[in-house]
Amino acid sequence: MIGEDARQGSSGVPAPSGPQRALIVASFVSRVGNGLFNTAAVLYFTLVVHLPAAQVGVGLTVAGLTGLLAGIPAGNLADRYGPRRVWLTSLAMQAATMAAFVLIQSWVTFTLIATLDRLAATASGAAGGAVVARAGGERPAAFRARLRTFVNLGVVLGTLGAAFAVSAGTRTAYTVLVLANAASFACAGLIALVGIPDYRPLPRPAEHRRGxxxxxxxxxxxxxxxxxxxxxxxxxxxxxxxxxxxxxxxxxxxxxxxxxxxxxxxxxxxxxxxxxxxxxxxxxxxxxxxxxxxxxxxxxxxxxxxxxxxxxxxxxxxxxxxxxxxxxxxxxxxxxxxxxxxxxxxxxxxxxxxxxxxxxxxxxxxxxxxxxxxxxxxxxxxxxxxxxxxxxxxxxxxxxxxxxxxxxGQDTAGADHDRPAGAPVPDTA
Structure with missing residues (x-):
């Protein structure tokens, strides 16, 4: 009885497995970085880089809309080659594009780097979501809820940290925020590389289509x-x-x-x-x-x-x-x-x-x-x-x-019809 309680915790929710813990920690670290940067991003671009607010808005809009294009292609790559490797690649890209923000001098370079960053972020969401699905375990809903709890906590802590840089208001303080966010992606990737299995692609039925x-x-x-x-x-x-x-x-x-x-x-x-x-x-x-x-x-x-x-x-x-x-x-x-x-x-x-x-x-x-x-x-x-x-x-x-x-078997184009909806994904790593 004691052993069962230890496995489930006082709330009756199963304790996370090794891959689940690694995914929670990696996500938490990256979201601390997000909280640091997102809180002060507009202030950095306008007050430090000296871009007009209207130009920043247009650049972010262009980047956001272009970034949508990466979702399904990145997801297909994750399904074909395995979600972890695509996720790691996208995290490395996010670390590089975020670090490049300290080098921008003009609206063109700002928009280009922001667009690459959003493409990488969208790809990360698709591949990372597939990793979450594979790591779900016996109680996937409990794991996802715990994951989102730590994601929210990471954003809160990052936001609190950003307040110090905003209060200082110096270029150095803002640069530290940008580089800290870049480092958070790199750290998340290292944690995932060590702690999350390289899940192999699952067999696809003959009727499966890329779209x-x-x-x-x-x-x-x-x-x-x-x-x-x-x-x-x-x-x-x-x-x-x-x-x-x-x-x-x-x-x-x-x-x-x-x-x-x-x-x-x-x-x-x-x-x-x-x-x-x-x-x-x-x-x-x-x-x-x-x-x-x-x-x-x-x-x-x-x-x-x-x-x-x-x-x-x-x-x-x-x-x-x-x-x-x-x-x-x-x-x-x-x-x-x-x-x-x-x-x-x-x-x-x-x-x-x-x-x-x-x-x-x-x-x-x-x-x-x-x-x-x-x-x-x-x-x-x-x-x-x-x-x-x-x-x-x-x-x-x-x-x-x-x-x-x-x-x-209708309207699903190659879905696994014999699996009950919401059933946990088998671990084939």
Missing amino acids: AVLADRPFLSFAALYGAMGLQYQAVSLLLPIWLSARTDAPRWTVAAVYAVNSGVCVLLQSRIGSRVETPREGGRAFRIAGLLFLVSCPLMALTADVPSWTAPALAVLAVCVHSLGEVWESSAGFALGFGLAPDHAQGQYQGLFGVCFDAGQALAPVILTTAVLGLGHAGWLLLGAFFAALGAAGPPVAAWAERTRLT
Whole structure:
């Protein structure tokens, strides 16, 4: 009994295996670097490199849109040659492109390096997702939830570290941030090289096609839903701070409190909730719960403009608590359906497409949120909440449709129809 408790931990969640621990540590290290850099990136490009803010925005948009092109091809390479080696290659590319940011002198070189960086990041997401699928073990949902917990924690720690560089405001401080992020990718690659098996490609059925994911209509539908629901991330990171600054008299520290609460809720609850969302059907229900929570949180955020300044921070924190709980349910749904609907032999290309849809939503989010929602004011917030609820309501029927097609062999173009949806991926390393 004692041995069983030790293996499972006090929460009943299985302890991670060696490859799972290595993947968690590698992901944590790289996300600390992301938190360091992303917090201060725009300030570095504008204040240190002296690029106009408009040029930085255009360059990042070009890089973001171009980066989408790498998702499916990188996933196919991961399926064909093994996910770890493609992931390691992409991490090495990210380390190189990030270090090159200290050398930029013009908008052209900035845009070129940023584009290469986004291509590498997209490839890393596709191949890294396939690695996560192969390392899933007996309880893949519990492992993915634990992984996301440490990813969130890494971003929080990196963000706190970046605050010191931003406070210093010197070129040296910003350069240290950039190089630290580059080093984080290199360290993550070394950890993965030593601790994660070189998973061999799984046998592919004769009917498999390189673009099979594009014919899987249920998966395409959920990927599109998830990409659209992804606007909720920037509702907290972009829209709410602008709203608090422009429409309320809340103290400036309220924005920092919002970020802290959002991160804290996700870190504390991801494993507890995510470990219970295993199958696509459970994922569909989780997606619906997320939509309903966003339906509540968005009007609460709007109401911060209608209360006294001393009440606005408390209402903003309450709104973000509700919203962050929805984020945990939404990410859990993404894991259950994003991985559970993908055939074992094609996890790379499926995760590549899933990442492309999410990134496309993130690229469009600033335009949609700042024009439509802010332009309409309170009505915009209400419409945004209703939009999220409608997306969430589509989760269960899409999940049921996907499970039916996998039983009948339709719409999946070479999927493993004899494997129950959401079953763990066998370890063939």
